[in-house]
Amino acid sequence: AQRVTQPEKLLSVFKGAPVELKCNYSYSGSPELFWYVQYSRQRLQLLLRHISRESIKGFTADLNKGETSFHLKKPFAQEEDSAMYYCALSGGATNKLIFGTGTLLAVQP
Amino acid sequence: KAGVTQTPRYLIKTRGQQVTLSCSPISGHRSVSWYQQTPGQGLQFLFEYFSETQRNKGNFPGRFSGRQFSNSRSEMNVSTLELGDSALYLCASSARGGFGTDTQYFGPGTRLTVL
Numbered sequence: 001a002q003r004v005t006q007p008e009k010l011l012s013v014f015k016g017a018p019v020e021l022k023c024n025y026s027y028s029g030s031p032e033l034f035w036y037v038q039y040s041r042q043r044l045q046l047l048l049r050h051i052s053r054e055s056i057k058g059f060t061a062d063l064n065k066g067e068t069s070f071h072l073k074k075p076f077a078q079e080e081d082s083a084m085y086y087c088a089l090s091g092g093a094t095n096k097l098i099f100g101t102g103t104l105l106a107v108q109p
Numbered sequence: 110k111a112g113v114t115q116t117p118r119y120l121i122k123t124r125g126q127q128v129t130l131s132c133s134p135i136s137g138h139r140s141v142s143w144y145q146q147t148p149g150q151g152l153q154f155l156f157e158y159f160s161e162t163q164r165n166k167g168n169f170p171g172r173f174s175g176r177q178f179s180n181s182r183s184e185m186n187v188s189t190l191e192l193g194d195s196a197l198y199l200c201a202s203s204a205r206g207g208f209g210t211d212t213q214y215f216g217p218g219t220r221l222t223v224l
Contacts, residue, residue, distance in 0.1 A: 043112070044199065044215040086152065095142050095203055095211060096165045099152035 002027050004087050006100035013077050014108050021072040021103050023061075023087030031089040033063055033070040034097070038084045047072075047085070057081070077107045110135055113202050113216035121222045127188040130219045134181050134202030140164075141183040142213060143175060146197040155198075158183055187221075195223045 003026040013019055025031065035047040048056045050063040050070060061072045070087060087100040114133045122128050134141050142165075143155040154167040158177035175185040181202075187194055197218040203211035 043217055046212055046214075049212075088152075094165050095140055095157050095201075095213060096154045096167070097142075097144075097152075097213065098154065099144075101151045 002031075002089070002091065002098050004089055004098055004100035006085075006087055006103050008103045009101070010104045010106065012106045012108060015079055016076050019072075019074045019077045019081070019105065019107075021085050021087075021105065023070045023072065023100060025068050025070065025087075025089050027068075027089055027091055029091050031091045033061070034088045034090070035059070035061055035070075035072050036086040036088055036099075038086070040083070044086070077105075079107045079109055081105060082107045110137075113200055113214055115198075115200050115216040115219050117219060118217065119220045119222075121224065122190050123224050124190055124192060126190050127186060128190060128221060129184055129186045130198055130200075130221070132183045132185075132200030132202075132216060134183070134200075135214055138202040138204050138214075139181055140203045140205060140211065141177055141181065142201045142203075143183070143185050144199040144201065145169075146199055146218070147195075152199070155185065190223045192223050194221065196221060 005024045033050040037047045038044045059074045063070050084102050086102045088097045116131045140159045142157040144152050146152045156175050157165040161177045172188045177183045199218045200216040201213040203213045205211045
């Protein structure tokens with residue numbers, strides 16, 4: 001079955017602390033993995049995708065096929081990082097995204 | 110470029126009625142996907158349209174349908190509304206479709222409440 005699991009509903013950290021948002025997936029094949037972010041009162045938007053291997057707003061994510069994980073990391077959290085983060089996968093030649101349930105990141109001052 | 114727009118932004122309907130939601134993609138985008146977002150089930154894929162053809166369909170009953178017009182605008186329809194259909198319906202557009210996963214741009218959503 002195709003599934004994305006985000007085990008934490010809420011992650012609260014202090015400003016300047018490291019952040020790791022966990023994402024595990026189940027997929028038979030070679031999926032594409034994404035992180036989407038939704039800031040308060042804003043639209044869902046793409047943060048990064050594994051094939052681009054970019055660092056966006058200081059966030060990075062490494063695809064670990066052995067552990068079927070795609071954890072999102074940032075070394076020093078900022079208050080403006082507070083948002084809802086969704087991990088998602090897509091397989092093959094399709095735009096269908098399978099989302100995790102999301103993790104709310106709260107960065108305390 | 111203007112972003113993805115969805116109309117209406119809010120809707121209140123009663124059980125048994127039907128509803129039509131509209132999505133205008135970013136200019137030049139040919140693929141439109143629809144998602145349902147609820148607190149219990151999260152974000153779930155409904156269907157994707159590309160060049161007026163449904164390319165992919167999620168696991169929803171036949172009461173949920175959609176279409177895409179020649180200008181890439183898309184509508185989704187839900188017939189015989191049930192209380193459980195109350196949700197935020199999101200539309201996403203991308204430049205391509207079916208040729209590798211493309212970056213999708215989401216609209217603000219339509220909040221449907223079924224009483």
